[in-house]
Every structure is written in structure tokens, then in C-alpha cells.
Amino acid sequence: MKLRFAPTSPFVRKCLATAIEAGLEGRLELIATNPMDPADDLATVNPLGKVPVLVTDEGEALYDSRVICEYLDALSTDAKLFPAEGNARWRALRLMALGDSILDAGVLRRYESLRPAAERSRAWDERQREKITRALDALEGEAEAFEGVDIGLITVASALGYLDFRFGQENWRLARPTLAPWYAEFSKRPSIALTVPKEAA
Ligand SMILES: N[C@@H](CCC(=O)N[C@@H](CS)C(=O)NCC(=O)O)C(=O)O
Structure with missing residues (x-):
């Protein structure tokens, strides 16, 4: 999985922290992305031009951080971060x-x-x-x-x-x-x- 990443973004941080808690950080490839750079191709994966974006192993681009975190939680076999009910x-x-x-x-x-x-x-x-x-x-x-x-x-x-x-x-x-x-x-x-x-x- 590829995560469009910026080191200052708190929404990216939320996804990374979720990945670590879920035991999935080793499966993430971080792609350095500057959402404020008009030359960056971020908008090709997220029309909103924002990070984070997660591109799954199947090639689907997921955003925003709420969706990414829930996706990571669903992949995880560890204790769930989104309580079921x-x-x-x-x-x-x-x-x-x-x-x-x-x-x-x-x-x-x-x-x-x-x-x-x-x-x-x-x-x-x-x-x-x-x-x-x-x-x-x-x-x-x-x-x-x-x-x-x-x-x-x-x-x-x-x-x-x-x-x-x-x-x-x-x-x-x-x-x-x-x-x-x-x-x-x-x-x-x-x-x-x-x-x-x-x-x-
Ligand atoms: N609701 C979004 C917010 C994401 C967001 O605001 N990302 C900022 C960086 S912290 C961004 O990419 N901003 C670029 C822009 O607004 O053009 C999420 O939860 O992922």
C-alpha cells in the first residue's frame, strides 16, 4: 500500500499512528507529497488535492483520513480501533x-x-x-x-x-x-x- 505522506500533516499522522497500532506500518510505502505544490500529481489520486491518500494494493485510491483509518482497522487482525457497536x-x-x-x-x-x-x-x-x-x-x-x-x-x-x-x-x-x-x-x-x-x- 502507498500512503501519500507529508511530515507536517496531522491527518497523515493520524493514519500512520493507526497503522502502527494495527501492526500494519511495515506494509506502508510512504510517498513524499507536498499538497501545496501545484506541480505535484496529488490531484490525480485525490481530486481534492489533499493528503493523506492511501493507494491500496489493488490500486484503489482511498481518502480522507477517516476512510483510510477504517480501512487499516478492517485489515488488521489486532484489537479493533473502531469499536464495533x-x-x-x-x-x-x-x-x-x-x-x-x-x-x-x-x-x-x-x-x-x-x-x-x-x-x-x-x-x-x-x-x-x-x-x-x-x-x-x-x-x-x-x-x-x-x-x-x-x-x-x-x-x-x-x-x-x-x-x-x-x-x-x-x-x-x-x-x-x-x-x-x-x-x-x-x-x-x-x-x-x-x-x-x-x-x-
Ligand atoms: N478531511 C481531510 C483533511 C485533509 C487535509 O486538510 N490535509 C491538508 C494537509 S494537513 C492538505 O492536504 N491541504 C491541502 C489543501 O487544502 O489544498 C482528512 O481527514 O484527511
Whole structure:
């Protein structure tokens, strides 16, 4: 399987962490891809021009990260990261949605910050920042119940790691006394420790 990969992308990280948890990382060939480079052929496999994309051994291109993670989970014979049913399933999917939405807002803020100063909207940035703050407060309110590993918690960890990577000066840990230690502990998992985002070489 081939994974269109960018070392800064938190959505790619989520897929890699899932592959590691699922024992499948050895089957992934990473294809370095810059989604912001108009010369990159990414749009030939994903019309949206976004990473991650997984090209299966059968040659089918799968996107986005939610679909890729569920595909990897289905291939795995290890413990399932997408709980099959009941409250555990809905909680994991909701936490995945919350983590993904922190990432959507964070990535939008990042792209906004790269625009020429005169074109940037402070109101737009603030609107996205408020979404992130409310989502973090919601996570703080339920972090005491976090245990084990599933796709929801992997996504939340990917989101918190991205906030450290791009918005470290805003220090999300302040006034989050339950979420911060949960993340410190969860980050010791090889799937999280081995996939910390970094600038492209
Ligand atoms: N919902 C998508 C989001 C993917 C995404 O936003 N990827 C970013 C990189 S972190 C990207 O490729 N952006 C390029 C663009 O927006 O043109 C997913 O879960 O995979």
C-alpha cells in the first residue's frame, strides 16, 4: 500500500499512528507529497488535492483520513480501533469528529497565517481559535474517562500534537489539568511517539 505522506500533516499522522497500532506500518510505502505544490500529481489520486491518500494494493485510491483509518482497522487482525457497536463506538466516532474539527480549524489558521499580511483576516482567525478553545474545554470535561486506545483518542492526540507544533505559544495545557496529563501518558505509546510532526527536510 502507498500512503501519500507529508511530515507536517496531522491527518497523515493520524493514519500512520493507526497503522502502527494495527501492526500494519511495515506494509506502508510512504510517498513524499507536498499538497501545496501545484506541480505535484496529488490531484490525480485525490481530486481534492489533499493528503493523506492511501493507494491500496489493488490500486484503489482511498481518502480522507477517516476512510483510510477504517480501512487499516478492517485489515488488521489486532484489537479493533473502531469499536464495533454500542456506546464505545459512538463515543470513539464523536471524539474522532471533535479531533478532526480541531485540526480543520488549526489547518485553516495555519494557511491564513501564510497569506500576505494585508490579506489576513483577524476575525476569521479568531473564529477558528474560538472553535479550538471550546473543543479543548469539552475534551477537558471528559478526559477523566479516557482509557486505552481507539480511533477517537488517536485523533485527539494528533490534534493536541498539532497545536503544540503550530500554536505552541498559545499553550493549550493551561487550565486543562486533566487533558494535559492524559496526553503526556498517551504520547508514550510508540504510535504517537514515532509520528511527531516535523518540518519537511
Ligand atoms: N478531511 C481531510 C483533511 C485533509 C487535509 O486538510 N490535509 C491538508 C494537509 S494537513 C492538505 O492536504 N491541504 C491541502 C489543501 O487544502 O489544498 C482528512 O481527514 O484527511
